[in-house]
Amino acid sequence: MKSFKIICLLIFVCYSFGYSQQANPKKLIGNWNWIQSSGGFAGQIINPKTTGYDIQIEFTKNGLYKEGKDKKIDHQYKYSIKLGKTIYSQEPTDIIKYISPSDSKEEIISDSFEFKGKDTLILKNECRDCFIKMYVRRK
Numbered sequence: 001m002k003s004f005k006i007i008c009l010l011i012f013v014c015y016s017f018g019y020s021q022q023a024n025p026k027k028l029i030g031n032w033n034w035i036q037s038s039g040g041f042a043g044q045i046i047n048p049k050t051t052g053y054d055i056q057i058e059f060t061k062n063g064l065y066k067e068g069k070d071k072k073i074d075h076q077y078k079y080s081i082k083l084g085k086t087i088y089s090q091e092p093t094d095i096i097k098y099i100s101p102s103d104s105k106e107e108i109i110s111d112s113f114e115f116k117g118k119d120t121l122i123l124k125n126e127c128r129d130c131f132i133k134m135y136v137r138r139k
Contacts, residue, residue, distance in 0.1 A: 025081045028113065031058045032121055032135035039131040057135060065098060077101060077108065086112040088124055095126065
């Protein structure tokens, strides 16, 4: 009986980690419009109305992340999603690791992410005094 409980527990743990790694990334794929950002050293809240520009991002199935202002792509990175520690929780979570397109050792801030409802994406920079950014899925 004890070995049966251990086997059930192992299956549950394996399923849980597999679900976390597979379900969220699929929902991440697509085009997103920026709603607002909050944080930074000054604890500010900014949005398209206060900045005078819009930001669009895209996560592709091929592992490309694209970001641009006012529909012009400014940045493009490769990305991968890994289960890891986050500064926002004690529980391991999916983290987006951005990879510089050049051969430089440029350090790019990783993001943990979550979804609110079916169409809202929240990206959380994995650093102190950085930003939490909110996006809505583009139709």
